[in-house]
Amino acid sequence: MEQTSLSVDRDARRLCRVDEIPDGGSLLVEIDAATPCVVLRRGSEVWAYLNRCPHFSIPLDFEPGVFCTYDASLLMCAHHSAMFRFEDGQCIDGPCAGAALTAIEIEQVGGDVYRL
Numbered sequence: 001m002e003q004t005s006l007s008v009d010r011d012a013r014r015l016c017r018v019d020e021i022p023d024g025g026s027l028l029v030e031i032d033a034a035t036p037c038v039v040l041r042r043g044s045e046v047w048a049y050l051n052r053c054p055h056f057s058i059p060l061d062f063e064p065g066v067f068c069t070y071d072a073s074l075l076m077c078a079h080h081s082a083m084f085r086f087e088d089g090q091c092i093d094g095p096c097a098g099a100a101l102t103a104i105e106i107e108q109v110g111g112d113v114y115r116l
């Protein structure tokens, strides 16, 4: 019985499979209508952030799911080109330098990505 509830709970937290995220790229995942997130991958490392730029609190993508990434290490906001590091979401260049994306805590289990 507990195993079933754990399984249901885990299913509800599943974001995607690691191999659905292009290596060095990104994937838009709608946790719910109010929580779109961008999942980033470099090899076996994966990070997730709220799809909201700290500059104007608008989505980071050009159109839904179309993000711009560089060298498997930076995500660029579509609007004013702020550059965010994959590994910590820090903005290292652009109009909101020093700000950061909102991290979504995740874990990987068996090739799947789950939020915590």
Ligand code: FES
Pocket (backbone or CB within 6 Å): 053, 054, 055, 056, 057, 058, 077, 078, 079, 080, 081, 082, 094, 095, 096
């Ligand atoms: S809205 Fe993202 S850099 Fe301006």
